[in-house]
Amino acid sequence: xxxxxxxxxxxxxxxxxxxxxxxxxxxxxxxxxxxxxxxxxxxxxxxxxxxxxxxxxxxxxxxxxxxxxxxxxxxxxxxxxxxxxxxxxxxxxxxxxxxxxxxxxxxxxxxxxxxxxxxxxxxxxxxxxxxxxxxxxxxxxxxxxxxxxxxxxxxxxxxxxxxxxxxxxxxxxxxxxxxxxxxxxxxxxxxxxxxxxxxxxxxxxxxxxxxxxxxxxxxxxxxxxxxxxxxxxxxxxxxxxxxxxxxxxxxxxxxxx
Amino acid sequence: xxxxxxxxxxxxxxxxxxxxxxxxxxxxxxxxxxxxxxxxxxxxxxxxxxxxxxxxxxxxxxxxxxxxxxxxxxxxxxxxxxxxxxxxxxxxxxxxxxxxxxxxxxxxxxxxxxxxxxxxxxxxxxxxxxxxxxxxxxxxxxxxxxxxxxxxxxxxxxxxxxxxxxxxxxxxxxxxxxxxxxxxxxxxxxxxxxxxxxxxxxxxxxxxxxxxxxxxxxxxxxxxxxxxxxxxxxxxxxxxxxxxxxxxxxxxxxxxx
Numbered sequence: 001x002x003x004x005x006x007x008x009x010x011x012x013x014x015x016x017x018x019x020x021x022x023x024x025x026x027x028x029x030x031x032x033x034x035x036x037x038x039x040x041x042x043x044x045x046x047x048x049x050x051x052x053x054x055x056x057x058x059x060x061x062x063x064x065x066x067x068x069x070x071x072x073x074x075x076x077x078x079x080x081x082x083x084x085x086x087x088x089x090x091x092x093x094x095x096x097x098x099x100x101x102x103x104x105x106x107x108x109x110x111x112x113x114x115x116x117x118x119x120x121x122x123x124x125x126x127x128x129x130x131x132x133x134x135x136x137x138x139x140x141x142x143x144x145x146x147x148x149x150x151x152x153x154x155x156x157x158x159x160x161x162x163x164x165x166x167x168x169x170x171x172x173x174x175x176x177x178x179x180x181x182x183x184x185x186x187x188x189x190x191x192x193x194x195x196x197x198x199x200x201x202x203x204x205x206x207x208x209x210x211x212x213x214x215x216x217x218x219x220x221x222x223x224x225x226x227x228x229x230x231x232x233x234x235x236x237x238x239x240x241x242x243x244x245x246x247x248x249x250x251x252x253x254x255x256x257x
Numbered sequence: 258x259x260x261x262x263x264x265x266x267x268x269x270x271x272x273x274x275x276x277x278x279x280x281x282x283x284x285x286x287x288x289x290x291x292x293x294x295x296x297x298x299x300x301x302x303x304x305x306x307x308x309x310x311x312x313x314x315x316x317x318x319x320x321x322x323x324x325x326x327x328x329x330x331x332x333x334x335x336x337x338x339x340x341x342x343x344x345x346x347x348x349x350x351x352x353x354x355x356x357x358x359x360x361x362x363x364x365x366x367x368x369x370x371x372x373x374x375x376x377x378x379x380x381x382x383x384x385x386x387x388x389x390x391x392x393x394x395x396x397x398x399x400x401x402x403x404x405x406x407x408x409x410x411x412x413x414x415x416x417x418x419x420x421x422x423x424x425x426x427x428x429x430x431x432x433x434x435x436x437x438x439x440x441x442x443x444x445x446x447x448x449x450x451x452x453x454x455x456x457x458x459x460x461x462x463x464x465x466x467x468x469x470x471x472x473x474x475x476x477x478x479x480x481x482x483x484x485x486x487x488x489x490x491x492x493x494x495x496x497x498x499x500x501x502x503x504x505x506x507x508x509x510x511x512x513x514x
Contacts, residue, residue: 012406034416039406064409098442098492105427147426149269149296152321159291159419166420169404170362185355235355 014115015168016042016122017161018080020136023049023128029060029068030158031125036064038165039172043067044122046074077124077136085119086111089132089140090160092153097134100142104164107144108171115172123164128157187237194239199226201243205250271372272425273299273379274418275337277393280306280385286317286325287415288382293321295422296429300328301337301379334381334393342376343368346389346397347417349410354391357399361421364401365428372429380421385414444494451496456483458500462507 017035022028022045032043045052052073061068074080081087088107102110111121124140126132137143146155146163155163203222212218234242274292279285279302289300302309309330318325331337338344345364359367368378381397383389394400403412403420412420460479469475491499 033413036409037405037412037416039408062411062413066409094440096442098440098495101440147430148294149426151296152293152323154319155294156290156319159294162416162419163423166423169406173404183351183355183358185353238355 013038013040013165013168013172014042014120015040015111016044016084016120017165018044018046018077018122018124019048019157020046020077020080020124020132021049021127021130022125022157024157025050025054025056026060027128027157028054029057029062029064030156031161032057032061032067032071033064034158034162035165036067037162038169040165040168041067041070042122043071044074044080045071046077046080048073077139081122081124081139083120084122086114086121087124087140088121088142088144089124089137090126090144090146090164091131091137092145092148092155093131095134095137095143097137097143099137099140102142102144104144104146104167105171107142108164108167110142111168112171125157125160184235184237187235190234190236190239194236195229195234198239198243198246199229202246205246209250270295270297270422270425270429271299271377272297272368273301273341273377274422275301275303275334275379275381276305276414277303277334277337277381277389278306278384278387279382279414281414282307282311282313283317284385284414285311286314286319286321287413288418289314289318289321289324289328291415291419291422293324294419295426297422297425298324298327299379300324301331302328303331303334303337305330334396338379338381338396340377341379343371343378344381344397345378345399345401346381346394347383347401347403347421348388348394349402349405349412350388352391352394352400354394354400356394356397358402359399361401361403361424362428364399365421365424367399368425369428382414382417441492441494444492447491447493447496451493452486452491455496455500455503456486459503462503466507 017031017040019028019031022031025048028043028045028048035041035043048054050056052071053068058065058068072080088102088111094101107123111123114121123144124132124136126136144164146160148155202225206212206225212221229242274288274297276285276288279288282305285300285302285305292298292300305311307313309328310325315322315325329337345359345368351358364380368380371378380401381389381393383393401421403417405412459482463469463482469478486499
């Protein structure tokens with residue numbers, strides 16, 4: 001998948017996040033925050049253990065009120081997904097089902113393509129410890145498995161929502177406005193001639209200072225210096241500054257003996 | 258960037274995470290947890306406000322002790338990055354500096370390439386509210402900007418570390434073991450002939466039941482039914498089950514009048 005930015009203005013994603021049997025209000029709040037960070041607003045709760053609204057969720061959402069205010073509550077997963085055309089279930093473990101397993105990036109690309117075609121999509125997330133049961137996974141077309149360190153695979157609910165929401169955001173908007181390789185802050189990038197001028201200036205001053213010794217090493221020493229300055233690109237202003245530096249150093253040099 | 262899995266065994270990442278002036282122990286713990294979820298273990302703290310160790314960090318790290326036990330403390334960013342060859346600074350806002358700005362995926366690819374070549378790399382994260390100051394950003398070769406919803410751009414520290422660690426994991430391991438498109442659970446995928454057998458069986462029974470009416474519609478009705486079963490791939494076992502379903506339905510059918 002190519003992930004270059006497309007320069008378009010991010011809009012709000014349509015994808016629903018469905019939290020099933022979630023226990024801690026803090027986790028619901030963290031999920032809401034992660035959703036809104038990546039432009040999602042449709043949060044659906046199925047049988048939240050501590051009921052709804054939940055002050056712990058509000059505290060943790062850190063201002064994602066837009067999401068919490070619009071939460072919808074359901075008594076069953078079937079009701080929560082009834083209006084959706086495509087549903088994916090997150091799962092950390094293999095299921096004994098013939099169902100495609102996607103990475104978050106693959107799933108996000110598929111969700112985005114279907115939303116572009118007018119479909120409404122949703123992602124199911126299970127309870128903190130136990131995840132989704134098999135009957136709930138069976139309600140989804142596909143399974144999403146987040147790749148993690150096998151030695152420490154326990155992503156919490158907020159983290160799992162964050163990864164999926166982040167990938168949905170990238171699928172919809174690329175990586176956002178692709179920044180230019182360098183912002184020259186009003187200056188022009190230095191040309192090869194600018195750089196040659198600097199290197200020439202430096203080499204002359206070094207020559208005058210007796211730097212190139214023994215003389216037969218001069219060629220390789222000069223090439224090394226050129227390569228140092230050639231390693232990166234500079235702004236015209238930066239090259240001017242470097243010439244000023246060379247000049248200033250020359251002024252401070254004691255007269256040759 | 259292509260993100261296909263490469264089937265290699267995930268190993269621990271070498272990249273250092275450097276938290277500068279972090280305030281809340283909870284955030285340090287969340288960062289440690291996110292790091293270890295994605296295989297990172299080198300956590301460096303520069304001037305943590307509440308000192309170290311910090312019980313709030315341990316509670317939040319939820320078992321990422323491997324990371325917390327190895328934390329190193331520094332009095333300055335310069336000391337924290339002294340042994341590193343390549344440093345990137347996360348920043349949510351533009352800086353008045355001529356410095357490349359990368360997306361997390363771009364930065365992760367560059368870090369991975371340099372680590373493959375033997376370099377040690379680190380990522381700087383600033384304090385919760387204020388981020389990194391310009392003098393600290395100046396110590397980095399590049400800036401990482403995480404793409405977010407412009408209406409709600411405030412990622413917390415743990416979330417920012419999670420996104421960067423996730424991208425580093427993907428850069429190093431692809432998306433992990435790429436799951437097969439479908440796991441047929443011991444059965445073979447159904448062949449076209451298997452499917453034809455099912456559709457033929459179904460069509461014959463429907464014909465016998467007088468389903469295709471009026472007769473001139475039969476062709477298009479039969480094609481619609483074929484397309485329903487042709488939409489996806491099935492296991493041989495599933496096709497056998499469907500044939501059993503067709504057979505059973507036929508048995509239950511009342512005799513034609």
